[in-house]
Amino acid sequence: MSDSATPYLLVLCTCPDRATADTIAGELVRERLAACVNVIEGITSVYAWEGRINSDPECLLLMKTRRECFERLRDRVVGCHPYELPEVVAVALDAGLAGYLAWIDRCVDVPS
Numbered sequence: 188m189s190d191s192a193t194p195y196l197l198v199l200c201t202c203p204d205r206a207t208a209d210t211i212a213g214e215l216v217r218e219r220l221a222a223c224v225n226v227i228e229g230i231t232s233v234y235a236w237e238g239r240i241n242s243d244p245e246c247l248l249l250m251k252t253r254r255e256c257f258e259r260l261r262d263r264v265v266g267c268h269p270y271e272l273p274e275v276v277a278v279a280l281d282a283g284l285a286g287y288l289a290w291i292d293r294c295v296d297v298p299s
Contacts, residue, residue, distance in 0.1 A: 256296070
């Protein structure tokens with residue numbers, strides 16, 4: 188990941204079902220790698236894989252964390268995820284409610 192002025196990230200990941208999504212979300216919050224993980228059911232992903240176009244129902248995880256935790260969060264998601272190549276992408280949060288961002292700071296363990 189490149190350096191950016193903001194320490195906050197929104198990390199996205201799709202999961203094949205609610206049980207997988209709940210397991211990953213719970214682990215990340217319990218391990219203080221994410222302050223909050225939203226689980227959104229009812230999405231459909233259309234994607235190219237191994238020469239075919241696929242369309243599958245999935246759940247989407249929206250993970251709020253800090254940049255310093257991304258690699259650990261990414262590795263934990265990959266370790267828990269059933270997909271051969273899970274989606275783990277991060278978007279910098281350039282702005283947000285100051286109190287909410289401070290809450291992320293309190294909930295996430297930044298490595299020293």
